[in-house]
Amino acid sequence: xxxxxxxxxxxxxxxxxxxxxxxxxxxxxxxxxxxxxxxxxxxxxxxxxxxxxxxxxxxxxxxxxxxxxxxxxxxxxxxxxxxxxxxxxxxxxxxxxxxxxxxxxxxxxxxxxxxxxxxxxxxxxxxxxxxxxxxxxxxxxxxxxxxxxxxxxxxxxxxxxxxxxxxxxxxxxxxxxxxxxxxxxxxxxxxxxxxxxxxxxxxxxxxxxxxxxxxxxxxxxxxxxxxxxxxxxxxxxxxxxxxxxxxxxxxxxxxxxxxxxxxxxxxx
Amino acid sequence: xxxxxxxxxxxxxxxxxxxxxxxxxxxxxxxxxxxxxxxxxxxxxxxxxxxxxxxxxxxxxxxxxxxxxxxxxxxxxxxxxxxxxxxxxxxxxxxxxxxxxxxxxxxxxxxxxxxxxxxxxxxxxxxxxxxxxxxxxxxxxxxxxxxxxxxxxxxxxxxxxxxxxxxxxxxxxxxxxxxxxxxxxxxxxxxxxxxxxxxxxxxxxxxxxxxxxxxxxxxxxxxxxxxxxxxxxxxxxxxxxxxxxxxxxxxxxxx
Numbered sequence: 133x134x135x136x137x138x139x140x141x142x143x144x145x146x147x148x149x150x151x152x153x154x155x156x157x158x159x160x161x162x163x164x165x166x167x168x169x170x171x172x173x174x175x176x177x178x179x180x181x182x183x184x185x186x187x188x189x190x191x192x193x194x195x196x197x198x199x200x201x202x203x204x205x206x207x208x209x210x211x212x213x214x215x216x217x218x219x220x221x222x223x224x225x226x227x228x229x230x231x232x233x234x235x236x237x238x239x240x241x242x243x244x245x246x247x248x249x250x251x252x253x254x255x256x257x258x259x260x261x262x263x264x265x266x267x268x269x270x271x272x273x274x275x276x277x278x279x280x281x282x283x284x285x286x287x288x289x290x291x292x293x294x295x296x297x298x299x300x301x302x303x304x305x306x307x308x309x310x311x312x313x314x315x316x317x318x319x320x321x322x323x324x325x326x327x328x329x330x331x332x333x334x335x336x337x338x339x340x341x342x343x344x345x346x347x348x349x350x351x352x353x354x355x356x357x358x359x360x361x362x363x364x365x366x367x368x369x370x371x372x373x374x375x376x377x378x379x380x381x382x383x384x385x386x387x388x389x390x391x392x393x394x395x396x397x398x399x400x
Numbered sequence: 401x402x403x404x405x406x407x408x409x410x411x412x413x414x415x416x417x418x419x420x421x422x423x424x425x426x427x428x429x430x431x432x433x434x435x436x437x438x439x440x441x442x443x444x445x446x447x448x449x450x451x452x453x454x455x456x457x458x459x460x461x462x463x464x465x466x467x468x469x470x471x472x473x474x475x476x477x478x479x480x481x482x483x484x485x486x487x488x489x490x491x492x493x494x495x496x497x498x499x500x501x502x503x504x505x506x507x508x509x510x511x512x513x514x515x516x517x518x519x520x521x522x523x524x525x526x527x528x529x530x531x532x533x534x535x536x537x538x539x540x541x542x543x544x545x546x547x548x549x550x551x552x553x554x555x556x557x558x559x560x561x562x563x564x565x566x567x568x569x570x571x572x573x574x575x576x577x578x579x580x581x582x583x584x585x586x587x588x589x590x591x592x593x594x595x596x597x598x599x600x601x602x603x604x605x606x607x608x609x610x611x612x613x614x615x616x617x618x619x620x621x622x623x624x625x626x627x628x629x630x631x632x633x634x635x636x637x638x639x640x641x642x643x644x645x646x647x648x649x650x651x652x653x654x655x
Contacts, residue, residue, distance in 0.1 A: 163489075164489065164490050164491075282503045282504060283504070285500070285503075286500055286501075286503070286504055288487075288490065289486065289487040289490050289492060289497070289500065290481065290486040290487055290500075292451070292454075292456050292479075292481055292486075293479055293481065293486070293500070293501070293547075293550070294504070295454070295455060295456045296454040296455060296456055296477065296479045297474055297475075297501055297504045297505070297554075298455075298474030298475075298504070299504060340489065340491050343491040344491055344492070344493050344496075344532075344534060345491055345492060345493070345496060346490070346491060346492065348491065349491045
């Protein structure tokens with residue numbers, strides 16, 4: 133267990149745990165509410181925030197966070213008020229966020245060596261400051277789900293019924309997108325913007341098949357995320373591979389294996 | 401028994417989806433104890449009207465009052481939607497769905513009593529045997545009954561059901577309407593339905609929604625009156641169209 137004695141590896145494991153909690157909770161909401169495309173849009177729009185942060189010389193995660201939350205609010209408004217055009221608008225925001233990020237980085241003096249780590253993740257180089265930031269965001273997500281679980285549960289299952297029971301469904305929906313934005317920021321360091329969507333969908337998908345409740349799905353999903361992250365991390369270290377891609381590859385292989393397992397089980 | 405207390409009143413209600421007007425100058429009321437059947441042509445605004453009364457949709461203009469409140473008579477109104485596919489792919493058991501509404505009100509009991517209460521409702525609807533199953537594993541008819549259990553579990557005084565028998569066979573339909581007639585002894589029932597053959601047997605009043613809904617409290621609900629073959633005006637059976645308007649008829653009825 134020599135690798136555990138390295139500080140960067142300890143940080144990477146802590147980052148994996150923090151990211152897994154966000155994946156488990158928010159990923160489950162993303163899957164059951166079918167907001168995968170929206171979450172992808174939020175993640176990629178956040179790149180504009182990273183570009184702006186580089187340009188202004190502030191924390192890239194802070195820039196990504198602000199951009200992602202604003203994008204989430206805009207997407208919540210659009211999906212509720214212009215449902216039929218929402219995917220077009222989200223697609224446009226997705227591309228514009230990336231474009232503005234690239235332009236701002238072009239305009240930033242000097243060579244930004246860190247750039248790729250935000251696109252594809254760099255869990256082996258997460259600094260303590262980012263871990264603290266991730267921990268705070270995790271805290272917000274956990275408090276959010278504990279406080280409003282019943283309302284979130286009802287809206288995710290049947291928004292009309294929840295509204296008829298006096299729940300502010302639109303507000304809950306918007307809050308779910310904002311929480312997705314926070315999860316995106318949490319995951320940037322682990323798998324990068326490009327690959328985030330798979331971390332928000334693969335573990336919850338596998339978990340959903342094995343759970344009888346949303347709560348159970350969140351717990352299983354957290355465990356699966358952690359396993360995938362740690363195995364991917366180990367692979368990345370051992371074979372000198374890109375960490376984000378390694379984690380996603382492990383997740384994807386397990387995803388296909390779980391599908392095969394479920395099919396075989398249903399035939400029997 | 402129907403009494404004179406109006407628990408729902410609608411005045412000058414207008415609603416449109418974008419440029420398309422769906423409901424125009426609707427005035428109507430529902431009395432405590434009624435078994436109201438809401439009928440009308442596709443696109444006439446039946447489901448829209450119910451969703452407005454439930455607070456799911458906001459009208460463009462007009463007044464809506466349910467139990468004296470302009471919005472949020474939470475805990476007094478049960479709702480069984482037409483679309484039973486809601487929540488597909490959602491990991492949840494039948495018992496948990498049945499509790500869902502109660503969890504949002506302050507009606508929850510202690511854990512053991514709560515489960516007993518829920519199980520009794522599931523038993524009344526003949527779905528106690530699937531209480532621990534996932535919703536995804538149920539048939540359309542079973543899902544519909546679970547959603548009915550969810551509405552009944554909040555112990556409402558008024559229940560809206562949108563096409564409650566659309567996912568069941570003929571025998572199942574009769575069972576559902578018999579159950580609704582039984583419930584009508586304790587609560588006001590509003591059913592949106594296309595099934596014009598079964599309504600006269602159960603409904604104490606009928607409203608046909610086709611852009612408008614106007615009151616007409618004198619006539620009786622008869623099979624001829626609401627049968628499509630009898631003649632249709634503006635998408636509504638001709639006998640229900642009074643004074644050039646669509647119509648709402650009311651008859652005294654004892655179950």
